[in-house]
Amino acid sequence: GEIARRFEDRLTDVRDDIQQLGARIDGKVSQEVYDQRHEALASRVTTLETLREKDTERIVATRRWLIASV
Template sequence: MTDEPTLGEVVRRFEDRFVDLRDDIQQLGRRMDEKVDQRIYDLRHEALGARVTTLETLREKDAERLVNTRRWVVGAVIVPLIGILLPVIILLVRGA
């Protein structure tokens, strides 16, 4: 008896390979469905870039507002307070 497979065995092996190939093609199709189209990727990337630019602009405005608030506090509160307390301190030191 020879080691060559029978015709039925060849057909079964071929069908098994065909089923494996079909499963591989289906998996590949599912993976391709999950892949993002380049145009959609570009649009999302542009939108993200615009969002980052907007957030950076807002951050710069907030930093500028903080600087202005500090200047206001110094100008409206601390300078007049020093103007009032400095003569009193000088009078107390000279009078003592």
């Protein structure tokens, strides 16, 4: 009686733990998805850096033109 009850309690605890772990795993993204998101973000950053450099070059060229025209 007592041993069977304790065993059943432990089995219930283990099942609950497995369900909790399953719920936590379901909330995580796979490494593949993470890598794809990281690559996309890195690509966006590179694009923004390139655009910033072009804007800087254009501003410098405009300043030079303004100074030369005075």
